[in-house]
Amino acid sequence: MPQIPTLTDISEAAERIRPFAHRTPVLTSAWFNEQTGVELFFKCENFQKVGAFKFRGACNAIGKLTKEEGERGIVTHSSGNHAQAVALAAKLNGYKATIVMPENAPKVKVEAVKGYGAEIVFCESTIASREETAQAIIQKTGATFIHPYNHPDVIAGQGTAAKELLEDVPGLDVMIAPVGGGGLMSGTLIAAKSMKPGILVFGAEPELADDAFRSLKSGNIEPVLRTDTIADGLRTSLGELTFHIIQTHIDDLVTVSEASIIRDMRNVWERMKIIIEPSCAVPVAAVMDKKVQVEGMKVGIILTGGNVDLDSFTWKS
C-alpha cells in the first residue's frame, strides 16, 4: 500500500498549489440554518479552478513530479472532473497531458479537456480498455499515471480544502464530505482529525451508490452495484488506500435517497444562488434528513463542484 499522507503532506500541498488554485470562499445560509437547526458552513469548491476540488489533488500530484518525470508527460483515464483537473494542472506546470476517454464520452466534456490543452486518446467504453490504453501510453512514453483518488499526493491535495475550511472556521464541531472513490473523504479525515482531534467527520453517500457504506460493514472493498445515481461524481468504488484511511478515521457514514439529493441540489441553487453538481447535495441532504445528529452544532460541508450539464435544461430563446 502507498504511504498514508499526513498533515505535513497536506500543508506542503497547500504551499505547492497556492500559485494555481483558488482559496475558495466559505458561504453561510440563514435559510438552511433555520431549516436544520444547525450552523452550516459551505466550502465552495464549485468556485475552484475547473469547477471542482479535483484540481487540488491533480495540481499537487503533478507539482510534486521532478522536471524530468513531468517532461515525459502525464496520463490519466477519466471522463469527469479529474480529466479536466489533470489537463489544467499539467498545462500550468508546463507538461503535456494525455487523457484516455471512452469514445462515447459527452462532447461537452471532451471539449472542456481539449480546452485545457490536453491530448485525448479515445478507447472503448470499458474499464479494461481504459486501463490498457493508458498502460500502452505509459510504456511508450514513460509518462506518469495520476490516479483520481488512490494516490497519496492526490489525497494530500484534496485535504487542503478541509484545511482551509478549518482555518476559516476554527470553531467547527463537525465536517461532512461525500464519498465516491474516497480521495476527498480521506484528505478531509486526515486534515480535520490532525488539526482538531475532537472534531467529528462524517461521510455521506447516495443510497444507490452505497459501496463505501457496505465496505465499512463487511471490512472489504465492495463494488458499486449500479451507476444510476444522479450524483455522477460518486459512482466509484473505494481504493485500497482510501478504504484504509476511511476505515481508520471516519466517525459515521450515512446514505441518502435520490429524491433528497435532488431536493437539496435545488434548495442550494434556489436559496444560495450558486450552482452545485448533484454530488454536493449528498452531505446537505444528510443534514436536512437528520441522518447525522448535529443539531445546534457548527457543521462544515464541502461542496465538491459545480459542473452540471446545463444543456439538460431548457433555455428560452
Added chain:
Amino acid sequence: MPQIPTLTDISEAAERIRPFAHRTPVLTSAWFNEQTGVELFFKCENFQKVGAFKFRGACNAIGKLTKEEGERGIVTHSSGNHAQAVALAAKLNGYKATIVMPENAPKVKVEAVKGYGAEIVFCESTIASREETAQAIIQKTGATFIHPYNHPDVIAGQGTAAKELLEDVPGLDVMIAPVGGGGLMSGTLIAAKSMKPGILVFGAEPELADDAFRSLKSGNIEPVLRTDTIADGLRTSLGELTFHIIQTHIDDLVTVSEASIIRDMRNVWERMKIIIEPSCAVPVAAVMDKKVQVEGMKVGIILTGGNVDLDSFTWKS
C-alpha cells in the same frame, strides 16, 4: 421633484443598512476576462438578502422612518423583488408591511412575500387597480408608501452597492448597471461619480425595453412599449427623479438583444457557477458584444439579483 440624494446620503444609508444587509462579494472570472479583453469585477447582489439589490433601498427607506411613521405600517405594490425587499426590511425594523399584488401573481412570489411576514392584499391586474388599492390602505391606516425606484431614500440605498464595489476595487475605470426604473442606475451614478470623478458609468437595457434609451434621445420620459423581454426586472419606465439623475450624469446607455442576454446569463451560470437572473446578463452582454468600448480597462458590473423561477427548468427525479 423630490430631493436628489448625495454621496452623504449614500454613506448614511450604508451605515443604516449595515446591521441587516450583506456586504456582498466581488467575483472575477478568468474566462470572461479572456473572452472580452477586459478586467471584469462582478458585484454579487444575487447573494444579497432576498436575492437582490432591492433590499438595500427598501431597508434604507424603511430604516429612515420615524418610529411613529413606521408603526403606522408600510405599503407598496409590486410582484417582484421590491415586494420581498419591503416585506423583509419592514419585518427587521419591527413594522408591518402590506403588499398589494395582482391576483394573477405567481404563487411562488406570493409565498415568498408571505414568508417574510407581510400581509398581502390582492387587486386586479392593472396599474390603476394597484395604485387605488395601495391608496385606500394608506388613507385608512396612515401607512407609508415606498416607491420601488422614484424615491430618494431608495436611490441612496441602491447606491451603497456601487460604493462597496468602488471601495473593494478602487482602480475601476468603468461601472455598468442595467436600467429598469432607474433606481440602481441613479444610485450607482451618484456614488461612482462622487467617489471617483473620472470614472465612466454606463447603463445597459434590453432592446425590447429600451425606454430609457429613447427617453435620453427625446428628452422626455418615454414609456416601455412591450413587456416581453426575458429581463423581467427591466420592464419598467423611468420616474421623474431617476430620469433627471440619469440624464445629468450617465456617460452612455446601450441596448442588447434577447439572444445576447440569454447567452450571457448562461455563460455566467456555466463559467462562474452562480445563479443570476436575466437582468444581470444585460450589462455583461453589453461588454461581450462590445457595445461599450472598454478593452483593457477595469470594469465593475453590478449583478442585480438571482431570483429565477427554477420551476421553468426540468428537474430529473
